[in-house]
Amino acid sequence: NTMLSWQRTAFHFQPEKNWMNDPNGPLYYKGWYHFFYQYNPNAAVWGDIVWGHAVSKDLIHWLYLPLAMVPDQWYDANGVWTGSATFLDDGSIVMLYTGSTDKFVQVQNLAYPEDPKDPLLLKWTKYSGNPVLVPPPGIGAKDFRDPTTAWKTSAGKWRITIGSKINRTGISIVYDTTDFKTYEQLDTLLHQVPNTGMWECIDFYPVSKTKANGLDTSVNGPDVKHVIKASMDDTRIDHYAIGTYSDSKGTWVPDNPKIDVGISTGLRYDYGKFYASKTFYDQHKKRRILWGWIGESDSESSDVQKGWSSVQGIPRTVVLDTKTGKNLVQWPVKETESLRLTSKKFHMKVGPGTVVPVEVGPAAQLDIEAEFKIKKDDLEVIFGEDSLEADEEFSCETSKGSTVRGALGPFGFSVLADQSLSEQTPVYFYVTKGKDSKLKTFFCTDTSRSTKANDVVKPVYGSFVPVLKGEKLTMRILVDHSIVEGFGQGGRTCITSRVYPTKAIYGATKLFLFNNAIDATITASFRVWQMNNAFIRPYSADDST
Ligand code: FRU
Secondary structure, eight states: OGGGGGGSOSSSOOOSSEEEEEEEEEEEETTEEEEEEEEETTOSSSOSOEEEEEEESSSSSEEEEEEEEOOOSGGGTTOEEEEEEEEOTTSOEEEEEEEEOTTOOEEEEEEEESOTTOTTOOOEEEOTTOOSBOOOTTSOTTSOBOOOOOEEOTTSOEEEEEEEEETTEEEEEEEEESSSSSEEEEEEEEEEETTOOOEEEEEEEEEESSOSSOOOTTOOSTTEEEEEEEEETTTTEEEEEEEEEETTTTEEEESSGGGOTTSTTSEESOSSSOEEEEEEEETTTTEEEEEEEEOOSSOHHHHHHHTEEOEEOOOEEEEEOTTTSSSEEEEEOGGGGGGEEEEEEEEEEEOTTEEEEEOOSOOSEEEEEEEEEEOHHHHHHHHSTTTSOOOTTOOTTTSOOTTSOBTEEEEEEEEEEOTTSSSOEEEEEEEEEOTTSOEEEEEEEEOTTSOSOSSSOOOEEEEEOOOOTTOOEEEEEEEETTEEEEEETTTTEEEEEEOOOSSSOGGGOEEEEEEOOSSOOEEEEEEEEEEOOOOEEEOOGGGGO
């Protein structure tokens, strides 16, 4: 349907048509990045799930390949569900995935490339002894899915974890194996958190405490922390926590029990729309890359009308924030910058209560990098004796969005806006004075005025963002027609939103800078790039050369 075609993205991965959900088994092999995904070949809604497949040389331009796996066995008759890839010591690949059986039981299956010499990994063989794992005693037949990439134990075995729940407790079941065909369940769980419900798509990996590069999933030792991520079926949020893994016990404990997986005081990869994510170690460029499924925020009937549903977020590198030691930092892969076309630089001082157009031409495909400074005198006056009340309670999500004015914010950009600002999506900082009289900064995105359409969920997203002494406030925003990805403070806090403007489309799309603070003058230094289209198209024989 061409009426809704402006919502298609220009540089985000999405299939030609129909429904997509989770990223599956991402890996790098013989010069190609492989991306598999949960896909419905028949409709723009979830169902009939198979593995779609695409390859790329740079994680940005993609070539669609034939479906990698379809339900053709009793043990995956109701869907070839989410799974992960592992490289064995000899460089060969094994894929573990969940099958929904002919009786809707969730089981784990093994598959491997039919021809390891084929860089495109076109054909997949399902192991004749499948399933390799069935729900263990005490686990519901429909609560056992999404095996992780395997990692090595010090005893030389492979270890995986699979998400489940017992009553309302989300759990992470652990198995050891040597051949991926037979498994031994550990007596302990990797982790569990009460009242979090079913854990989908668990991810478990090491991050370096000292180095900026990523680590192979099997790396362990004193320089390493371990991250657990679980996708909460109940809330559709990807929660992570940082902690310590015990190889001998097969358990993990959070550094701070108040920042545990899935609890309200814990951390999220992204405070917007972002789910069922999965990382992989890119051995080619020594980095860990995060993929996340970005679903729609409009109605199912709109999706059916437009003939497609969902995009994937721009792949992000993920590392431990060595400055805080308490959170991860995520950043669009470097290759994203290859799409940057012309750019303009700006340096603007904006007084309280101002909105200024930023003349960049059409603003539907942008990359923005910005730095903000609050005028020092203003800060001192505002922070002087009791002149500003402590605002401990602020939260982006429960606030009324970017129209609510505080002493020190909000300020930022309105993206995907039309000329009259009747549609706009503000991405902004809001600085408050905490009870301890210290600055506390929030990074938010307000989608409440993003569209005139009435079938869209339009929340205010966001969270606290750590700002260390001497740091300027920085943000990066990727804008691509119906997706906005915001990275606050170098990627400490990230917000992805889907927005559906009806007027702010193509050439009519504008960018604005605003400062809605009551008292503070803001200086903004920023650069805006026009972004090129990525090619995302079917593979043809010419592509092999
Ligand atoms: C997460 C999920 C997984 C499951 C897959 C099915 O979105 O529900 O738990 O394997 O999607 O498509």
